[in-house]
Amino acid sequence: MRKGKCDVAVAGATGAVGREMINMLSANNFPVNELRLLASSRSAGQKLKFKESEIVVEELSPEWIKKNRVDIVLMSAGGAVSLEYAPLFSEKKIYVIDNSSAWRMNPAVPLVVPEINPHDLAVDKYIIANPNCSTIQMVHALAPVHRISKIKRIIVVTFQAVSGAGWKAVKELESQSKKIADGDFRELNLPKNKISVFPHQIAFNCIPQIDVFLENFFTKEEMKMVQETKKILSSEIEVSATCVRVPVFRGHSEAVNVELSDDITKDEIWEALLKEKNISLIDDVSKLRYPMAIDAAGKSATFVGRIRHDESRPKCWWFWIVSDNLLKGAALNAVQIAEELIKII
């Protein structure tokens, strides 16, 4: 770092999250000295805007890393690329904030939501993991509650937007929706050749599968929520999830049933949430106000509402948590990690 400014690289710069990382560096006024954009050879040569300048995308390669030096890399290039390249950066004592799942459960790697566990960052830990989108917004909203009464159990059901699966997924929902709309909705089931990114048609449907299935019959996405929540909040919390893809472009919604350790009131929960950084409480059902994906899209906060006591059991509460999966769920959280990081390096 020179004069408090960083040389930053975004690796995977042309992807859905990579582009938002560039936007968030600008929107958050992150102290960038020079920004380098990296991607696969396929995308190298493209130009992307950052503030007033256009930056040419360079090819991420071992040679690039040998020849160049930056302070921080924001990486969103998938697990395989991350497993190969993050160690090459870290050997050169370059910090990598990685958006893939490759490093998250590595005990040596901090898994950070800056509002919750910035203290897990350390000068000598060069690889830092950005949690899964559906985990970030949930733990962000629940951490203040956990602080006033330890959470014992979380049951979560997600309504996840297609942009979490990348630009091709966004285009697939667009083209499927357009095809059905152009047919005046007479045929709601599309032929198989209209389906490629998702395992089944996503337009006007709900798919109870995100990522691959594991041996325990849960999906990898569901187990990410379990394991990452335990790592970030507390290993003692019992977590179980059903993750569902819905025909929404941007903004994950989550219905969360939480069992606390104490009898606390709704006022106490509201108070804890109102004090929390980057949490927006939208919880006035008398005016039909609650968080929704179309309102959260493009915003930086995690939105919480529909807070109510689950009358079937003491100490159990429902929450409805919504956030932009590309922002707080990915790019923004990564930039916020970088903001914490530069305080200590």
Next chain:
Amino acid sequence: MRKGKCDVAVAGATGAVGREMINMLSANNFPVNELRLLASSRSAGQKLKFKESEIVVEELSPEWIKKNRVDIVLMSAGGAVSLEYAPLFSEKKIYVIDNSSAWRMNPAVPLVVPEINPHDLAVDKYIIANPNCSTIQMVHALAPVHRISKIKRIIVVTFQAVSGAGWKAVKELESQSKKIADGDFRELNLPKNKISVFPHQIAFNCIPQIDVFLENFFTKEEMKMVQETKKILSSEIEVSATCVRVPVFRGHSEAVNVELSDDITKDEIWEALLKEKNISLIDDVSKLRYPMAIDAAGKSATFVGRIRHDESRPKCWWFWIVSDNLLKGAALNAVQIAEELIKII
């Protein structure tokens, strides 16, 4: 009844559920002698098809009930109409199978899912309630499990199709989706004048509100699921729900976390479900097979899949339950009630 055949009336015949009631009478070969179609004055005079004939819709009025006689009325005309007219029919010892919520929690009124509690029907109980769509499919799928191990607790999150709110709601999702598709998805948030049936935009969004809010901050839909499940399955079951409207035309999906009384195996659960009438088990994640709304639409079964042990707690299981909200969730269940009824009257 004459020679085993009934005179049947469908009240609310022109609505989304009413039309399906007519279809189901035909599809199930219900022994209809004469079919009468009733609706408000606004819809009277319309002609609807039943098997090979066209039937003119008549106006439902106290005069009609005075002058005419049928054996069974299938009613789907909303709570207010039901409260006014069901007693007029029952006074004449005409059976009314009512699809509204008006009578469901009345202790004198049977609330019936024919696979579960047909024995609640009785010769002298002329008003019979058809449960809420989201309740029917859930209890239908869970009843066989409850028989092998008493259910202690149900936590359910729903993904409900717009057709549950009637034809206008279907048209609203169509017109909103078309507007956004015609704009090539550049503008995803529609102006307020495109929103009328639902409190907010439903296209490419999830709305965590179905029906009105009650004093306990739950919606009426959520409390229907609680109260009706207790009435149908067992008052001892703890139930809590979050009900969400999603941009799907037909077919409600439900993620359900169930706590049982005993340690049972997945094989035992499968076996119980495979034996159950009208349940279709679609649970082979190795082939990415699980129930989905677009596959359930137009079908009569309740589809169950993604059955897995919730590893966070003993005796807890996840289910993913999908059914056509207009068929098993409404019209078909009503006709199936009528089928049980004619066995005893």
